[in-house]
Amino acid sequence: MNSPLPQKTIELRKPRAKLAPLPPGACHRFHAIVKPVGAQCNLDCAYCYYLHKEEMLGQARQPRMADEMLEEHIRQYIEAQTGDEVVFSWQGGEPTILGVDFFRKVVALQERHRKPGQRIENDLQTNGTLLDAEWATFLKQHDFLVGLSCDGPQDLHDRYRLTKGGATTHAKVVAAARLLQQHDVPFSVLCVVNRDNAQQPLEVYRFLTRELGARRLQFISCVEPKSFASVAPQHQSPAAQPLVGSRAARPGTPDSVVTDWSVAPEDWGHFLSAVWDDWYANDYGKVHIDLFENVVAQSLGMPAQRCITAEFCGKSLAIEHSGEVFSCDHYVYPEYRLGNIADTHWSEMAYTERQQGFGFAKRDTLPRDCRECPHLKLCWGECPKNRLVRTSSGEPGLNYLCPGLKHFYSHIQRDMPRILQQVSRYLERIQR
Ligand code: SF4
Numbered sequence: 549m550n551s552p553l554p555q556k557t558i559e560l561r562k563p564r565a566k567l568a569p570l571p572p573g574a575c576h577r578f579h580a581i582v583k584p585v586g587a588q589c590n591l592d593c594a595y596c597y598y599l600h601k602e603e604m605l606g607q608a609r610q611p612r613m614a615d616e617m618l619e620e621h622i623r624q625y626i627e628a629q630t631g632d633e634v635v636f637s638w639q640g641g642e643p644t645i646l647g648v649d650f651f652r653k654v655v656a657l658q659e660r661h662r663k664p665g666q667r668i669e670n671d672l673q674t675n676g677t678l679l680d681a682e683w684a685t686f687l688k689q690h691d692f693l694v695g696l697s698c699d700g701p702q703d704l705h706d707r708y709r710l711t712k713g714g715a716t717t718h719a720k721v722v723a724a725a726r727l728l729q730q731h732d733v734p735f736s737v738l739c740v741v742n743r744d745n746a747q748q749p750l751e752v753y754r755f756l757t758r759e760l761g762a763r764r765l766q767f768i769s770c771v772e773p774k775s776f777a778s779v780a781p782q783h784q785s786p787a788a789q790p791l792v793g794s795r796a797a798r799p800g801t802p803d804s805v806v807t808d809w810s811v812a813p814e815d816w817g818h819f820l821s822a823v824w825d826d827w828y829a830n831d832y833g834k835v836h837i838d839l840f841e842n843v844v845a846q847s848l849g850m851p852a853q854r855c856i857t858a859e860f861c862g863k864s865l866a867i868e869h870s871g872e873v874f875s876c877d878h879y880v881y882p883e884y885r886l887g888n889i890a891d892t893h894w895s896e897m898a899y900t901e902r903q904q905g906f907g908f909a910k911r912d913t914l915p916r917d918c919r920e921c922p923h924l925k926l927c928w929g930e931c932p933k934n935r936l937v938r939t940s941s942g943e944p945g946l947n948y949l950c951p952g953l954k955h956f957y958s959h960i961q962r963d964m965p966r967i968l969q970q971v972s973r974y975l976e977r978i979q980r
């Protein structure tokens with residue numbers, strides 16, 4: 549069990565960048581998810597993996613990234629990267645609580661610190677309930693890509709995504725989507741696939757695409773160990789991991805390792821397969837589903853676009869409002885704290901051996917079942933935070949979702965040769 553991080557008055561020492569020389573053509577690049585309001589949110593979604601951080605990190609009641617810390621983050625984050633593009637991802641909690649003026653400051657500071665020729669991109673993950681015309685105008689003007697959370701039709705969405713007072717939110721999310729469409733703001737719907745909506749893949753997919761009109765989708769599996777609020781990933785006892793396929797390796801049983809709302813492993817596979825079939829039959833080339841496009845890209849030998857299916861991870865870190873930096877957004881636990889930008893430059897934390905070790909461990913700790921799996925190069929054992937079960941031979945560290953992942957990767961093999969042929973032809977044409 550971890551204890552809250554000590555709270556102290558933060559003195560900004562304004563550290564300078566330390567960048568190691570690189571071979572010609574290489575550049576320093578990483579990505580960070582910013583939590584400018586910590587875990588603070590106007591909703592109280594049952595499955596949120598972040599709300600409990602208020603208590604764990606000993607956050608103030610209304611955490612805010614102070615103006616000086618914001619500028620320090622923007623300055624260092626830009627200094628620490630030498631590619632032609634720097635991506636800022638604003639998340640929470642609910643970042644729109646800060647109001648549009650905070651983000652006006654953000655874009656002004658980015659402009660102040662931007663290197664010549666460098667492109668700055670912003671994305672904002674939101675529950676949509678606080679968006680209004682002023683927000684939409686700002687987001688359009690500054691080319692923000694919006695991630696809008698919606699779990700499907702009203703009855704499925706409102707099962708878990710409620711306000712702190714227990715009010716439903718679906719109508720507000722639909723209104724937010726309409727607002728973004730009216731202002732021509734690009735948005736991607738982020739759909740958390742939990743134990744309930746996983747049972748109705750086509751209802752979810754068709755609502756999001758045909759009724760809400762989303763053209764970009766991300767499906768995120770809801771997998772939460774029961775101990776997630778206090779025990780960091782990879783700090784559970786390996787001996788306590790249940791065998792894959794056992795009762796305890798499924799949600800809804802008294803001895804389960806995961807919360808009741810977590811998606812069942814097999815349901816995750818069935819959900820993805822059913823959505824894949826509908827997408828391939830009707831929406832291929834029109835609706836972008838990052839997970840599916842990623843499978844196609846990896847099947848062509850291209851690098852993974854998503855960390856969870858990459859061989860290594862560790863290039864996507866997280867920063868709290870207080871300047872505290874962690875190895876990953878899903879590893880915001882004291883055990884994975886790398887430091888604070890108040891006294892240690894981003895460049896000294898993002899490229900450390902410790903952080904590289906975190907990323908390499910994704911591959912280096914795979915159990916034999918994964919190393920010998922025919923889907924290894926598409927899956928790479930998925931996200932390490934979900935490695936909660938033992939293989940049938942008893943080896944710990946297998947991904948909880950493995951049965952579903954195997955089902956999905958086998959299911960799509962039928963369509964892959966045709967898709968790969970089409971994509972290869974297209975790539976040849978545009979490269980000519
Ligand atoms: S731990 Fe999981 S979410 Fe974090 S960077 Fe690695 S694969 Fe991605």
Ligand code: SF4
Nearest residue numbers: 918921927929947950
């Ligand atoms: S499908 Fe299962 S066994 Fe195969 S790489 Fe993924 S998690 Fe490992």
